[in-house]
Amino acid sequence: MSFPERQVAMLADIQEPGAREFRVGEGDWPFRGFVVRWDGQVHAFVNSCAHAGHPLNIDPDKFFSPEKALLLCTSHGAEFEPDTGICVGGPCMGARLTALKCRVEDEKVFVRAPTSMRDLG
Numbered sequence: 195m196s197f198p199e200r201q202v203a204m205l206a207d208i209q210e211p212g213a214r215e216f217r218v219g220e221g222d223w224p225f226r227g228f229v230v231r232w233d234g235q236v237h238a239f240v241n242s243c244a245h246a247g248h249p250l251n252i253d254p255d256k257f258f259s260p261e262k263a264l265l266l267c268t269s270h271g272a273e274f275e276p277d278t279g280i281c282v283g284g285p286c287m288g289a290r291l292t293a294l295k296c297r298v299e300d301e302k303v304f305v306r307a308p309t310s311m312r313d314l315g
Protein backbone atom coordinates (compact mmCIF):
# COMPACT_ATOMS: atom_id res chain seq x y z
CA MET A 195 0.00 0.00 0.00
CA SER A 196 1.33 3.46 -0.86
CA PHE A 197 0.80 6.31 1.56
CA PRO A 198 1.13 10.07 1.05
CA GLU A 199 4.50 11.61 1.68
CA ARG A 200 4.66 13.95 4.67
CA GLN A 201 7.34 16.10 6.21
CA VAL A 202 7.82 14.75 9.74
CA ALA A 203 11.03 16.39 11.01
CA MET A 204 13.96 18.63 10.31
CA LEU A 205 17.22 16.74 10.00
CA ALA A 206 18.96 19.21 12.33
CA ASP A 207 16.54 18.30 15.13
CA ILE A 208 17.72 14.67 15.22
CA GLN A 209 21.07 13.79 16.76
CA GLU A 210 23.25 11.12 15.18
CA PRO A 211 22.90 8.51 16.46
CA GLY A 212 19.45 9.47 17.58
CA ALA A 213 15.75 9.30 16.82
CA ARG A 214 12.63 11.42 16.77
CA GLU A 215 9.05 10.30 16.96
CA PHE A 216 6.15 11.70 14.97
CA ARG A 217 2.40 11.33 14.80
CA VAL A 218 0.04 11.78 11.89
CA GLY A 219 -3.71 12.20 12.30
CA GLU A 220 -5.98 12.76 15.27
CA GLY A 221 -8.29 10.72 17.48
CA ASP A 222 -7.70 7.45 19.30
CA TRP A 223 -5.52 5.84 16.64
CA PRO A 224 -3.15 8.45 15.22
CA PHE A 225 -0.34 6.97 13.20
CA ARG A 226 2.85 6.72 15.25
CA GLY A 227 6.27 6.47 13.68
CA PHE A 228 9.85 7.47 14.32
CA VAL A 229 12.86 8.56 12.33
CA VAL A 230 16.37 7.26 13.06
CA ARG A 231 19.70 8.82 12.17
CA TRP A 232 22.38 6.18 12.06
CA ASP A 233 25.70 5.85 10.31
CA GLY A 234 25.08 8.72 7.91
CA GLN A 235 21.66 7.43 6.86
CA VAL A 236 18.07 8.20 7.79
CA HIS A 237 15.53 5.43 8.40
CA ALA A 238 11.90 5.45 9.48
CA PHE A 239 9.78 2.81 11.19
CA VAL A 240 6.28 2.33 12.52
CA ASN A 241 6.40 2.85 16.28
CA SER A 242 5.03 -0.61 17.03
CA CYS A 243 7.22 -3.32 18.49
CA ALA A 244 7.51 -6.60 16.60
CA HIS A 245 6.86 -8.44 19.88
CA ALA A 246 3.49 -7.23 21.22
CA GLY A 247 2.83 -4.09 19.21
CA HIS A 248 3.55 -1.60 21.98
CA PRO A 249 5.22 1.71 21.13
CA LEU A 250 8.94 1.22 21.64
CA ASN A 251 9.44 4.33 23.72
CA ILE A 252 7.90 5.76 26.88
CA ASP A 253 9.96 8.94 27.09
CA PRO A 254 9.78 11.32 24.12
CA ASP A 255 12.26 10.49 21.35
CA LYS A 256 14.07 7.89 23.49
CA PHE A 257 14.53 4.86 21.23
CA PHE A 258 18.19 3.99 21.60
CA SER A 259 19.73 1.69 24.19
CA PRO A 260 22.07 3.42 26.67
CA GLU A 261 25.05 2.34 24.56
CA LYS A 262 23.47 4.00 21.51
CA ALA A 263 24.09 0.92 19.39
CA LEU A 264 20.58 -0.57 19.18
CA LEU A 265 16.96 0.50 19.33
CA LEU A 266 15.36 -0.68 22.56
CA CYS A 267 11.71 -1.46 23.30
CA THR A 268 10.99 -0.39 26.84
CA SER A 269 8.13 -2.87 27.34
CA HIS A 270 10.02 -6.17 27.40
CA GLY A 271 13.52 -5.28 26.25
CA ALA A 272 13.58 -6.27 22.57
CA GLU A 273 16.59 -4.81 20.74
CA PHE A 274 16.60 -3.87 17.05
CA GLU A 275 19.25 -2.87 14.56
CA PRO A 276 18.84 0.86 13.84
CA ASP A 277 19.19 0.47 10.07
CA THR A 278 17.35 -2.76 9.27
CA GLY A 279 14.90 -2.88 12.19
CA ILE A 280 15.71 -6.56 12.71
CA CYS A 281 15.35 -7.82 16.27
CA VAL A 282 18.70 -9.10 17.54
CA GLY A 283 17.82 -9.59 21.20
CA GLY A 284 14.81 -10.16 23.41
CA PRO A 285 11.46 -11.90 22.95
CA CYS A 286 10.97 -11.44 19.18
CA MET A 287 14.42 -12.40 17.90
CA GLY A 288 14.56 -12.37 14.10
CA ALA A 289 11.34 -10.38 13.64
CA ARG A 290 11.59 -6.84 12.35
CA LEU A 291 10.07 -3.41 12.75
CA THR A 292 7.93 -2.19 9.86
CA ALA A 293 10.02 0.18 7.76
CA LEU A 294 8.59 3.29 6.11
CA LYS A 295 9.89 4.90 2.94
CA CYS A 296 11.75 8.07 3.80
CA ARG A 297 14.04 10.61 2.20
CA VAL A 298 15.76 13.89 3.02
CA GLU A 299 15.49 16.98 0.86
CA ASP A 300 16.65 20.48 1.82
CA GLU A 301 17.31 19.25 5.38
CA LYS A 302 13.70 18.13 5.73
CA VAL A 303 12.78 14.51 6.46
CA PHE A 304 9.87 13.14 4.46
CA VAL A 305 8.12 9.85 5.24
CA ARG A 306 5.32 7.98 3.49
CA ALA A 307 2.76 7.36 6.24
CA PRO A 308 -0.99 6.95 6.76
CA THR A 309 -3.12 9.00 9.17
CA SER A 310 -4.08 6.09 11.43
CA MET A 311 -2.51 2.90 12.76
CA ARG A 312 -5.67 1.17 11.46
CA ASP A 313 -4.62 1.93 7.89
CA LEU A 314 -1.63 -0.40 8.17
CA GLY A 315 -3.85 -3.44 7.64
Ligand code: FES
Pocket residue numbers: 243244245246247248250267268269270271272284285
Ligand atom coordinates in the same frame (compact mmCIF):
# COMPACT_ATOMS: atom_id res chain seq x y z
S1 FES B 1 6.31 -5.07 23.14
FE1 FES B 1 8.41 -4.64 22.68
S2 FES B 1 9.51 -6.20 23.71
FE2 FES B 1 7.45 -6.64 24.14
